[in-house]
Amino acid sequence: MLLTIKNLHASINGKEILRGINLEVKKGEVHAIMGPNGTGKSTLASVIAGREVFEVTEGEITYKGKNLLKLPIEDRAREGIFIGFQYPVEIPGVSITNFMRTAVNEIRKYKGLDPIPAVEFLKLMEENKRLVEIQSNLTNRSVNEGFSGGEKKKNEIFQMAMLEPTLAILDETDSGLDIDALRIVANGVNKLRTKENAFVIITHYQRLLDYIVPDFVHVLFEGRIVKSGNKELALELEEKGYDWIKKEFE
């Protein structure tokens, strides 16, 4: 088992958002987490990443057999957890190239490897730029600064490709994307899927799941996973909306 979440409760400023999440993710799987707005989908991603504003009040997360909640943010990333953010932050003055080289090398250092040779790094950059169809000059620019919504999301997938995570959690990566960008993002994910990694796709709409076919679909509602199923569940949600779930569990 790659990731096991047991009875996870988390709150922010004393307000409980997650109220007993249970989830298991194995290598090679793609999970979709769906649900109405404000039910805790992004909070779940933040807690897995280690964002400090959220307080875990109960439950546990085991990742690669380790107690994830004990690891600092950067070590979780170095162990292969990647979050594709819904709203990637703009960092003026830090070039994507410098950012990625630093990240790749810090991860390698953690694993006891030497820094990546410059030539190899540049080759990797080029390959991954092609993968997400981003213009080559983009990587000389500051991280996300002045990027369009689509460019920011493509940049997230680009970083994911560079860092080769074991568990990638994409938080509403599809929001605000036009159909072309959506296809590129989905295509990037599909190419990166292997037997050794896993994806958790957080999304509000079924749309992305036409391109990235999930093995499991979960519905998150009021801080709990209230329904799990296969990809058919996503289609059902698309057709009926979330109201029937709300009625059932309110």
Place this chain on the structure above:
Amino acid sequence: MATEVKEIITKERMIALFEKHRKEIFKNDPEPVSRLRQRAFDSFAELGFPNNRMEEWRNTDLKEWLGKTYDYHFRPLPGMDALKIFRCNIPHLDTAIIGQINGWYVSKDVPLIRLGNGMILGSLAQAFKEYPEIIGLHYGKYTGIGKNGLTDLNTAFAQDGIFIYVPDNVHSPKPIQLINVIQHDENIFLQSRNLILLGKNARLSLVHCDDSYNHQASFSNIVTEVHLDEGAFLDHYKLQNLNNNSTLISNTEFQLEKDAELVSNFITLNGGMLRNNTSVLFNGPHGTANIYGLYLMDRKQHIDNHVYVDHASPDCTSVESFKGIMDESSTGVFNGHVFVRKDAQKTNATQSNRNILLTDTAKIYSKPFLEIYADDVKCGHGSTTGQLDTESMFYLMQRGIGPESARMLLMFAFANEIVGKISIPELRFRIEDMVKKRLQGELQICEQCVLHCSTPEHPMEFDIDMSKV
């Protein structure tokens, strides 16, 4: 004996010193300089040193720094290994180097070099003797008398410094690097004076460095006058990397005639107490002045940037952008004053000061200030002070970057906006490197080389007259 030893600096001591060494001080002066000296001395005797009851000095207190004991020299000191000091330069940067030790010009052959294109570089004291007519036209004109006690003190005492003259229509083929190294086995008080003149449509890049050779205390009161005649262009860099016992008062007065353009970049990496008084006067229309500054302070260091831009003519543009990172118990002041006179229509002026405070004990006093008497102008100012952005920190750490590296990346990015303005690539790389080292706490006061290159790639050929030093 031309050396006075070990006393604290007081108005009375300076008055007594001046009277005692009058003959030595006036020795090289053409008549206009002598007259100016005397007037400046009289003015200093009235004004004295600034104190923090004065508005302009409210947040910068000189008392502690003036209160140390310092030697004062009326002649260059013998026995310094100048060759060793100026041994290296910026890799791959082809510059003409002019050296100063404790404010005194050092050279091997001639105190004043005349280049084939008409440029003159060298000792100000020598220029007093050889070019009294140029000196008479410009010297002291841009500082004036009575503006502040420290400048008057400099005008009264300064015996040497650097003189640079670029004739009309001459483009200096390479940047000039002016290096002042403070090197003395005792605490030292020095006052040097630089005069930089660009003729009509002349162009010059000037890199002006202040460095220390050891950890001895020093108090430098330096005045630099710069005149840009019509259509002239000056790319000016001031690099300050002094030891923690150094006090540096650096007054730079720029006057720009019609169509002149100035880019000035003040990079302060280290020092004890640093005050940069920078003033720009637009004496003709269509002038441009971009004044940038970056300061990286820690411990109990203090940095004060006072920038005064006088829009005395219409259609001029000025930009001020100063950024600072303050660590530990460092303190800083930014005081920007843009003065737009009644007839200076179509003035375009912006001021910005941004600071990052890394600790609760670091402090910054930021005061951007616009004073506008014309009605058709575009002016703006802004000041921000804050911590490193926690969202950015989280984003970087989520990609596997540890908190120390993430901090470093963000601080460097913040600083690099100013460093990125440096238009000489070799210099920019060097400064980037120095800023990185500074942020990582690795930048030492170089014991061998002013620009901190432990392995110079080209041995530096620098002409120094060993008999003079």
